[in-house]
Amino acid sequence: MTIxxxxxxxxxxxxSLYKDKQKTVKAIxxxxxxxxxxxxxxxxVLVLTGIVLSIMNAETISRILGVExxxxxxxxxxxxxxxxxxxxxxxxxxxxxxxxxxxxxxQIAAFVSxxxxxxxxxxxxxxxYFGVKTAVIRNLLAFLFSFLVAVIIGWVHTx
Amino acid sequence: xxxxxxxxxxxxxxxLMLVVLALVNTGLALxxxxxxxxxxxxxxxxxxxxxxxxxxxxxWVPRHTMVRFMGHGSGMKGVLLAVLIGSAAxxxxxxxxxVAAVFLKKGASFxxxxxxxxxxxxxxxxxxxxxxxxxxPRFALTRLLVDIPGIIVISWLLGLSLNDSDRLDIVxxxxxxxx
Numbered sequence: 001m002t003i004x005x006x007x008x009x010x011x012x013x014x015x016s017l018y019k020d021k022q023k024t025v026k027a028i029x030x031x032x033x034x035x036x037x038x039x040x041x042x043x044x045v046l047v048l049t050g051i052v053l054s055i056m057n058a059e060t061i062s063r064i065l066g067v068e069x070x071x072x073x074x075x076x077x078x079x080x081x082x083x084x085x086x087x088x089x090x091x092x093x094x095x096x097x098x099x100x101x102x103x104x105x106x107q108i109a110a111f112v113s114x115x116x117x118x119x120x121x122x123x124x125x126x127x128x129y130f131g132v133k134t135a136v137i138r139n140l141l142a143f144l145f146s147f148l149v150a151v152i153i154g155w156v157h158t159x
Numbered sequence: 160x161x162x163x164x165x166x167x168x169x170x171x172x173x174x175l176m177l178v179v180l181a182l183v184n185t186g187l188a189l190x191x192x193x194x195x196x197x198x199x200x201x202x203x204x205x206x207x208x209x210x211x212x213x214x215x216x217x218x219w220v221p222r223h224t225m226v227r228f229m230g231h232g233s234g235m236k237g238v239l240l241a242v243l244i245g246s247a248a249x250x251x252x253x254x255x256x257x258v259a260a261v262f263l264k265k266g267a268s269f270x271x272x273x274x275x276x277x278x279x280x281x282x283x284x285x286x287x288x289x290x291x292x293x294x295x296p297r298f299a300l301t302r303l304l305v306d307i308p309g310i311i312v313i314s315w316l317l318g319l320s321l322n323d324s325d326r327l328d329i330v331x332x333x334x335x336x337x338x
Contacts, residue, residue: 002204005249009208012215023218030337031214034257035206037336040167045253046202047173050195051180054187085251087201088286092293099294108294109302116252116281124169125253129260129336131328137320138273141313142280149305156301 041125048121049085056084058094065103065111074150077107081114082143085121106154113146205250213261217337225265233271238311241271245278255279260333269326270318277310 016024061084064076086094095108118139119126126135164171181188229237248255258279259272267275282303291299321329 002249005205005208009211013211016215016219024215027214027218028211029214030217031210034213034260034337035210038257040170042202042206042253043167044170044173046195046198047170047177047191049198050191050193051173051176053194054190087251088283088289092289096293105298109298112290112294113281113302113306116286117277119252122251122253125256129256129329129333131325131332133325134317134321134329138276138313138317141316142277145309145313149302149309152305153298153301156297 038125038128041128045085045122045125052083052121053086056080061094061111062098062101062103065098065107069104069107073104073107074110074147077111078114078118078143078146078150081111081116081146082118082139083120084115085119086115088116091115104154105157106150109153110146110150113149114143117142117146202251206254209250209254209258213258213337216258217261217265220265222266225262225267229262229267229271231268233268237268237271238274241267241274242278242282242307242310245275245280246282246284248279248283249285252276252280257336260337263330263333264337268318269321269329270314273314273317274310277306277314281306281310 013024016027061080064080065073091112095112099105099108120139123135123139126138130138177188177191180191227233229240233240245255248258255276259276262275263269263272287299287303290302
């Protein structure tokens with residue numbers, strides 16, 4: 001995937017350079033400026049990710065998602081998904097193993113959904129662009145919506 | 160100096176947390192550090208092309224084009240584009256915000272920008288393929304089918320919750336960050 005991203009970027013950059021060198025330099029400058037503007041927040045998010053994931057390791061996550069079932073388990077799973085930041089290629093296989101070990105579909109769906117949509121750790125980046133109010137409402141709506149996702153996914157796996 | 164401190168205060172707070180953790184539990188702190196280093200490497204790999212692309216977008220796409228395709232009154236076309244561009248994205252959710260900022264600055268509607276962020280967060284195609292493989296078609300496809308209308312409804316509600324001064328605030332923030 002990263003390869004596609006780089007290829008697309010290089011091609012577009014080449015086209016841009018061919019069409020207008022000055023504009024391209026300006027675009028790169030803008031890119032750098034935009035990056036520099038948000039870098040402090042990115043750095044903080046990365047350290048926070050490290051701290052949270054060292055405490056909430058795979059074992060802890062499994063314990064929370066595997067043991068409690070029903071609504072309590074679903075709420076726990078949604079909270080865990082909200083405060084963690086794991087790339088999908090790690091999260092999905094972990095979720096799959098948890099399912100094989102007896103975790104419920106509803107809990108796993110709540111975890112996967114909040115993991116992707118709700119970002120407590122990345123909140124500092126989000127408020128930098130969208131302000132506190134929008135970020136709080138977006139995350140809250142996404143959190144609540146994840147329960148609907150969980151219920152529906154739980155239901156389709158029982159029929 | 161003071162300005163630099165304010166800019167980096169969140170980062171400094173997290174570093175302080177790391178130091179406190181090291182005093183309480185050295186093993187955990189070392190682990191945090193190695194996870195941070197690992198994610199930093201990942202970010203350095205994915206983030207640069209995203210920012211270059213947003214720089215190109217900012218320079219090359221004229222405002223009226225953005226307004227026509229994703230602005231107010233772009234209708235279904237705007238919604239569809241927001242979902243498609245968001246789904247084709249790569250990288251973590253926090254990579255979506257700077258791109259969304261450029262969309263907004265160029266005249267995309269708030270609703271479409273929120274749809275874009277929603278799609279980036281949950282319907283990214285490469286991630287769906289992973290999910291399909293690991294959790295099965297029933298899981299992945301159900302989530303996709305529920306998520307797309309969900310994202311649109313959330314974006315609509317989010318748009319409703321913002322008054323004019325909220326919008327103005329966001330536009331100002333965004334303009335400052337993408338100057």
